Amino acid sequence: MQTVVNLWPLIGVFVIIIGFVLRFNPLLVVSAAAIVTGLAAHFPLEKIISEMGEGFLQTRALQLILLLPLAVIGLLERHGLRLHAQNWIASFQRATVGRLLIMYLFVRETTAAVGLTSLGGHPQMVRPLLAPMAEGAAENKYGKLPAPVRQKVLAMCAATDNIGLFFGEDVFVAFGAIALMHTFLLGSGLDVEPLHIAFWGIPTAICAFIVHALRLYRFDLMLERSMAEVAREEVDAAQELAR
Amino acid sequence: MIISIEYFYWLAGVLLLITAGMILTDRTHPKRWTSGLFWALFAMVFLIGDRLSPFVVGIGVLVMAGIAGIGGVGRGTHAELHVKAARASAGRLGHKLFIPALSIPLVTVIGSILLKNTQIGGVPLLDPKNTTFVSLGIGCMVALVLACILTRDTPLQGLRESRRLTEALGWTMVLPQMLAMLGLLFNDAGVGTAVAHVTTAYINMDYRLVAVMVYVLGMALFTVIMGNGFAAFPVMTGGVGVPVLVGIYDANPAVMAAIGMFSGYCGTLMTPMAANFNIVPVALLELPDKYAVIKAQMPTALMMLVVNIVLLYLLM
Numbered sequence: 074m075q076t077v078v079n080l081w082p083l084i085g086v087f088v089i090i091i092g093f094v095l096r097f098n099p100l101l102v103v104s105a106a107a108i109v110t111g112l113a114a115h116f117p118l119e120k121i122i123s124e125m126g127e128g129f130l131q132t133r134a135l136q137l138i139l140l141l142p143l144a145v146i147g148l149l150e151r152h153g154l155r156l157h158a159q160n161w162i163a164s165f166q167r168a169t170v171g172r173l174l175i176m177y178l179f180v181r182e183t184t185a186a187v188g189l190t191s192l193g194g195h196p197q198m199v200r201p202l203l204a205p206m207a208e209g210a211a212e213n214k215y216g217k218l219p220a221p222v223r224q225k226v227l228a229m230c231a232a233t234d235n236i237g238l239f240f241g242e243d244v245f246v247a248f249g250a251i252a253l254m255h256t257f258l259l260g261s262g263l264d265v266e267p268l269h270i271a272f273w274g275i276p277t278a279i280c281a282f283i284v285h286a287l288r289l290y291r292f293d294l295m296l297e298r299s300m301a302e303v304a305r306e307e308v309d310a311a312q313e314l315a316r
Numbered sequence: 317m318i319i320s321i322e323y324f325y326w327l328a329g330v331l332l333l334i335t336a337g338m339i340l341t342d343r344t345h346p347k348r349w350t351s352g353l354f355w356a357l358f359a360m361v362f363l364i365g366d367r368l369s370p371f372v373v374g375i376g377v378l379v380m381a382g383i384a385g386i387g388g389v390g391r392g393t394h395a396e397l398h399v400k401a402a403r404a405s406a407g408r409l410g411h412k413l414f415i416p417a418l419s420i421p422l423v424t425v426i427g428s429i430l431l432k433n434t435q436i437g438g439v440p441l442l443d444p445k446n447t448t449f450v451s452l453g454i455g456c457m458v459a460l461v462l463a464c465i466l467t468r469d470t471p472l473q474g475l476r477e478s479r480r481l482t483e484a485l486g487w488t489m490v491l492p493q494m495l496a497m498l499g500l501l502f503n504d505a506g507v508g509t510a511v512a513h514v515t516t517a518y519i520n521m522d523y524r525l526v527a528v529m530v531y532v533l534g535m536a537l538f539t540v541i542m543g544n545g546f547a548a549f550p551v552m553t554g555g556v557g558v559p560v561l562v563g564i565y566d567a568n569p570a571v572m573a574a575i576g577m578f579s580g581y582c583g584t585l586m587t588p589m590a591a592n593f594n595i596v597p598v599a600l601l602e603l604p605d606k607y608a609v610i611k612a613q614m615p616t617a618l619m620m621l622v623v624n625i626v627l628l629y630l631l632m
């Protein structure tokens with residue numbers, strides 16, 4: 074660590090943090106950070122803009138996941154997909170948000186662990202199916218949810234999809250991250266079997282399931298409490314009116 | 317290859333161009349010209365991006381950021397089906413509505429696993445480097461056909477719905493790509509080396525537990541900054557993992573790598589830089605708090621960091 078490291082590019086990181094905290098438009102913040110970082114690394118402006126264009130072109134495939142399902146999902150929503158998902162879950166008396174999401178977490182994590190990572194995802198699974206089902210399960214139990222509670226339920230659906238995916242996919246031997254780790258270690262003179270790297274991911278994967286499932290279980294208790302409070306307030310308000 | 321990812325770039329470009337066209341001809345749209353320009357520019361990246369010089373694309377990106385920055389990307393009005401009609405249609409179609417929705421992941425999985433190595437006349441059927449994306453594209457087209465047959469609606473309505481959801485997502489849709497671009501630039505500019513230097517140079521790693529904590533928390537912190545665990549892994553593993561954990565404390569490299577990468581993922585759960593996982597769903601679910609999903613993930617991520625420190629300490 075005796076070599077001189079140029080710390081100036083870190084300014085870009087500060088631009089990002091300050092921009093996000095002050096809630097400027099993120100696209101502006103990211104562009105500003107890119108330019109500042111490039112200047113700090115002594116790149117000429119023309120090279121910075123070219124690199125931005127190059128990077129933007131290279132990462133186009135990301136966009137397909139989001140853009141291509143929209144027409145189908147929109148069409149199905151127009152014809153009542155979300156409504157039907159809500160009604161259907163309501164026919165299960167014992168369904169709660171926590172139980173539904175624990176089940177989803179289990180399926181998402183185990184399928185990702187055998188390489189089926191595209192079985193979930195936000196545009197094609199969470200928005201049209203999982204979120205309305207969770208909302209339906211909650212409304213079935215408590216009636217209409219107040220906006221802040223509803224938002225917490227929806228955010229938890231997205232979070233559960235992410236957590237299931239992340240801690241599942243890394244256990245799959247043929248996943249890109251495993252190849253990356255294997256190649257890097259090989260470059261450092263350590264020959265490690267990809268199978269061993271995948272295997273040693275299993276303890277963390279199991280712990281992640283337990284930790285998040287416990288949180289989902291407690292999420293049900295939290296819902297119970299906050300909805301009881303809402304009900305109490307409503308009763309109080311009604312009595313106030315009657316008086 | 318017979319089905320190349322190129323075709324789906326063109327499809328995406330056409331979808332965006334139609335969205336832009338619908339906006340530009342919509343007299344009631346509050347931000348008609350700026351929104352139209354924004355989506356038209358984005359369409360160009362997919363349609364002719366490869367034929368433009370990167371500098372021109374870069375200028376286009378800056379113009380898009382500028383339009384978004386002055387609040388120029390707005391939302392038009394959309395004629396929804398009457399609630400009663402939607403309810404009737406949900407009742408009539410019932411579980412059948414799930415078929416097109418589930419056919420997207422199903423076709424994607426079939427394509428990316430079973431058809432991966434399929435060849436016709438010695439030519440691979442699917443783009444070998446992008447099997448998953450190509451399979452997803454095919455899945456979406458199959459699903460659209462199924463949805464049109466089932467709901468007896470037209471593909472034109474599908475385009476209108478695509479515009480509605482594209483506008484609902486707004487500039488958020490472009491954010492993951494912008495951040496991925498920033499990640500590449502950060503790499504070239506040496507942000508990685510600088511972060512590794514800051515996290516490792518001033519900490520005394522004479523204790524095994526301290527070294528483990530530096531590696532695990534460093535992976536997470538680095539991922540929070542870069543938005544991507546893959547960028548953090550080479551830097552932290554090269555800086556701390558291999559020389560200290562393996563070199564001095566004789567760790568099993570497989571255990572170190574596996575748990576290190578998962579620590580990076582904990583970082584991914586906590587950062588707005590991983591926009592496709594953390595910010596896009598907020599827009600998709602139409603939540604008012606931009607950080608709602610991150611807040612929901614934060615406790616799990618922090619607990620998993622503690623778990624990772626314990627596991628790495630015990631297993632390595």
